[in-house]
Every structure is written in C-alpha cells, then in structure tokens.
Amino acid sequence: MDWGGILDNTLRGLIGEQFIYFALAAIGLNIHFGYAGLLNFGQAVFMAAGAYGLSIMVVTYDWSFWAGVGMGLIVFPAVLALILGVPTLRLRADYLAIVTIATAEMFRLIARSPRYDWLTGSSDGHGGFATRFYELSPFDPGERYFFGLFIGNQFFVVLVGWAALVVVVTLVWALIRSPWGRVLKAIREDEDAARSLGKNAYFYKMQALMLGGMIGALGGMLRAIGTQSAQPQNFITDVTFFAWVALILGGAGKIMGPVVGAALLYGLINFTDGLLRQLVEEGFISESVMDGTQVGQVRFLLIGVGLVALAALRPQGLFGNKEEMALDDR
C-alpha cells in the first residue's frame, strides 16, 4: 500500500485546485441559498459561463485574455442570471430549482451541439485560451513546489486561486455585514415583512443571483484555466451537486462554511478514491466487485449518500448554527 501517495492526494484535495474551484462555486451558492434563500440547482451553468465566457472571447472572437476574463466574470453570468431570474424569482422557491437545473442542461446541450461548433467547439470544447495566464507564472513548469505537491503551472493556479478566495471571502463578509446583506437576510427570513418595509425583494434577489453567479463563474473560469480546456462534460449537472454538498457540509449561511465544506469534501473524495484504487490494485478488492473505472463512479455515489445523510440528519451542516441558517429553515 502506497500510503504516502494517498496522503499526498488527500492534501491536494484539502488545499489544491479542485478545492478552490468548488469552494468558489459553493460561496456563490451560499449567497444564493444561504443568504437569499434561492434554490439554485444550476450552479454548473454559471461555472460554464465563466469558462466559456473566457474561451469563446479568446478562441472564437480573438479578444485579448483580459477582455475575455472580464466578459466571463461579469457579462456572461449577469446575462445568465437575468435569463434564470426574470421568470422565476417572483415564484415559489422550487420553481427556481426546476428552471435552473433545466437551463444548465439546456446550455450544455447547446454547447455540445455540432450546429454551434463554430462558437463553442462542440463536445471537444476549447483549449489554448490560457497561454497569456501561464506566461505570467514565475514558476518553472518542470519543477515541483510546496513539498512536491504541485508542479509549476499547477502551483501558479493554486496560488492565484487562493488569492481569489481571500478576496471573495472578504468581499462577501463585508457585503453581508452591510445594509444590503441585512436586507437580503430579512428577505430570506420573511419576504412579506421585508416587502412591507418598502424593500424591493425581487431586485435584491436578482442582485444576489447575479453576484453568486459571478463568484461561481470565477470558479468555473479558474477550472477552465487550470485544466486548459472548456468542455461541456465539465459542467454536467452533477457538478452543481458537488458544490451543494460542499455548501451543506460546511454549513449554509456561514461565511467560511462553503470553504471548509469544499476542503473537507475534496479531502474526503481524494482519500477514498486513492484508498479504493490502492485496494483494487493490491488485490484486496477483487475485480468482480469493483474495477478501476468503477472507482471513479464511487465518488458520485458518495456524493449522493452525503447529500441524503446531511439533509436528513444534519441540515445545518457540520459546523453550522441551527439558529442562524439551516436547510430546514422553511
């Protein structure tokens, strides 16, 4: 058994790129659900907006990298939030859930269609849009950094990601303490009461949808940069559920909840993944029970079990405060 390898993998899960992408996606969801009470089950499409916003602008329209970043972070998610929000934000919470999950799938189908190959590169997606980003890297691509956990380019993505996380967390913390954040929480608690005080709930919810979407788009964009590809299958519906598990695990409605949740989630996933792989390779688990490709499927199974267990047994999350915000609130 290669315990060292499993340990490395687990550490990479706790602090590495996957953690960063999903922590950002979950912070976005935290604004949606934790603070505004919006059930967004299409966070994957916001992530895709960030990734494709960048790649379409750079690859298809030949814009500069930074202009692409601007489009992917601001314009694409804002337009998407309008598309999702206008029909649903006046309705009961579950309608938003249905529409978001459907829209995420719809855009994935469009991005995958050969008809729009010229725009999105269909199922192969786009690549080669992040060269400018890696040119800025001060690290040697051939070297390993941070106790040998990351290779040069990877380490650069991780560092930029951490910086982005710090900025986003600070921003969210400041916003939630501000009057804007207090109105948002008031709407979550009792929309009618907030409305009777003259607050336009619809606009606040729309702003929350946009802001959370933009943070999700940042996560998706970093993911596209980190993997150097924007592909439809990177934004399947299950991606949304990963972010949800991260959020609920850490506790919705807490600033650090999604960050801690994402770290734990990817630590756990990488640990079980590595352990199972080792067990299969060493023959402790026979081929008839599980083979190499099935190990990858186990993580999704665990995500499902995790969602069920958390939502049914501990709706406030591992560290959440039931008084402040639990899944069970309404």
Next chain:
Amino acid sequence: MGTLVVLGALLTLWTAPAGAQDDNETVVGGTIRIRAAEPDKENTPVEGVEITISTIDGTEVGTAVTDETGAWRLVLPDGGEYIAELDQSTLPEGVPLRDPERATLDFNINAGSSRNVLFPLGEIVGPESDTIQIVQLTIDGIKLGMIIAMSAIGLSLIYGTTGLVNFAHGEMVTFGAMTAYILSQYGLLGGLIGGDFAIQLIIAGLLTFVLAAVAGGLFNELVWKRLRKRGASLISMLVVSIGFSIMFRYIMLFQFGGRVRRYRDYQIQDTIDLKYFSITPKDIFIIVFSTIILIGVGLALQRTRIGKAMRAVADNRDLAESSGIDVEKVIRTVWIAGGGLAGIGGVLFGLTETVGWEMGFRLLLLMFAGVTLGGLGTAYGALLGSLVVGVFIQTSTLFIPTDMKNVGALLILAVILLIRPQGLLGRAERIG
C-alpha cells in the same frame, strides 16, 4: 425510427439486380433512389454515386457508378467475402447516408450468383416541410408525450399530495427500464444465479410494473414517511431526493456500466406505411397501451374513492384531512401507483429508444417541463402538459437540429413560467 422512413431518402437495392444477368457471372449491384415522401409518387433515382468494391484484404476490384435510373452493377471475379464502400462525396448535396458509419459494408457472395447490398440513406438535410412530415412528427410526438405523461403523473401527484419535488423520479423510470431488461434477458432468477431464464418482454413489463410499484411504496415507507414524521422541511426533502437521484443513478452505472442496451424482443420491426405517416407495430402498441392506461388513471381519479381522495388531498391537504381522509394512506397509494406508472413508462421509453443508466434523468427534465406546463400538482395537467411537450419536441425538429430538440422543451418551461406560472390547468393563485 418511423420518421426517418418518410423523411429520409432511401438507397434502395432491388431483389433482382439491375441490368441483364448472366448465369455464370458473379454480380453485385443495386439501385440508389431517393424515396418519395408520399408513397404513391415516383422515387427519385440518384445518378453518379460511386461504389467501390474491394476484397477483404483490401485489393480493389472495381468501381461502379449509378446510371440515370440510379442502378449500379459490378461483375466480380469470384465468390467470397468483399467490402463495398460508398463514396459519400458523390452523394448529392443534402442527401447523407442514414448512418455515416455504414458507408462501408461487408458482404458474402457465392460464385455465379448475384446479390444486393443495402446502404440506407438518412434524413434530407434542409427545409422540406410538408403536411406529411408534420403528421409523422405529431404521431411521434404523441408517443413521446404519452411516455412522459405516464412517468410524470406520479411526479405531479406526489408534489400535489406532499409538496415534494421528487428529483429521484427519473431514477424510478430507469429502474423500470432496467428491471424489465434484466427480466427479459436473464429472467427472475437468472439475474441472481445466472443462466438463461429469459422472460418475454410483455410479461417482464407486467412484472416490472409490480416491482416498480413495490419499490415506490418502499421508498415512501422507508424514507419519505419518516422524514414527514420528523417534520423535515420541503427544501431539505428536495435535497434528499436529489441525493437519492445521484445515488441511484450511479448505483445503476456501477452495476450495468455506461453501455446502452436494447430489449431482446420487438427490436427490429418493419414499418407499416400508412398514407400520411409510417409507424412500427411496437409504436402502435405503445400509443394504444398508454392511452388505455392513462384513461384508466383518469377514470380512477374521477370515479374511485381513493382517486377522489387523492385529488382532494392535492387540492387542499388540511381540508381533506379534517374531512376524515386518511392522508397518509392517500400518499402511500400515490407513491405506489406513481412508482408503477414510472416503471412502465421506463419500459416503454426503453422500447422506443435504448436502456441506459442516464435515461431517466434525461426524461426527468422533460417531465418537469410537462408537469410545470400543465400545472404542478394536478393529475390532468401532467397529462396535458406532457402531451404538449412531447409533440412540441418532435415537431420542433422541423426547425432545429435533432440533437437540440430537448432544448425546445426546456424553453417552454421558462416561457410558461413567465406568462402563466400556475400552468395550463393550475388554479390561479399567488404562488410567490
């Protein structure tokens, strides 16, 4: 699919090869014609298509070109195994092969005999709208709508009686399709102990109905009843159902792999050519059978005690409870019936397309569209909405590429929420 037959141009190879036939020659040949959309009209021959024949080890024997009647023939030196390849670049613009992978075909021929090789042509690309296409697509749409409706009634009634949007409903559909597959492939015991105990698909389907109903009942008993008793909120129940959806989906992937499968029975059928559309016997069966079932469901809701109780609970749970209706019993019945119907829906869906681990999840999004269109929580709304969605999806392929047809259904969803959020048959009330 029936659609392709009417839409498509067929490369037809006649039973008697074109041209004079010498008894001693080994001849391969055929005729390439675009089949007319209307059966009584002349088929259009395609001239100038090149077909190259080579031996199995790759030596080229010769190339035949179709003449003005669309016929081609080539004399072969001997019997044996050959490869026929159609040069797709010689096909006219907008007339592709039905399956581009099958431009190359193997065939065996006996010395001194003649034989035909079939290259079916596919859908004509480009606008060719006429009433026939619309009729055909509408029939296909009704079939799809029936399948969506059958699966979605449970979804809508569960929402109506408990307020739960059950995201795991798609997996109940997959469960039905997979169960019927296992039964029809290995039989009741075969799935466990191996060996061939295959059950005919119709019987397997009936067994599946029972098993899926039991599964639905158990799902309610073991999970949802307990959560309701504990006073879990609707949102946490919704998240639980998503968790189960992922869990079931990946258990099925784990068990059956990512490959799609087909049922052993009723797979290959000739289409029956009616004047305005063509249809396979199994599609007729699907439409008739689901009509009977759906009428049965409608009558049960309208006439029987438990059906009336279901509608009462869906309409106003508190009022129903205070009038002495056993709400838990109603909910149990809804889960059992909804589970069974979803299972049957899965079998029919698997029969028209393929059985795969993700099929239910794909159908779930269409069910959502149908149920929301008809009015979330109403039984008849689910029916009507699903039919509209099914017909819309199929007829929309007149204007948008087939691989994006589901996008149209999801667009309906957004539009209906904008203009009539309570759905076609829902009661107008503030639901925000």
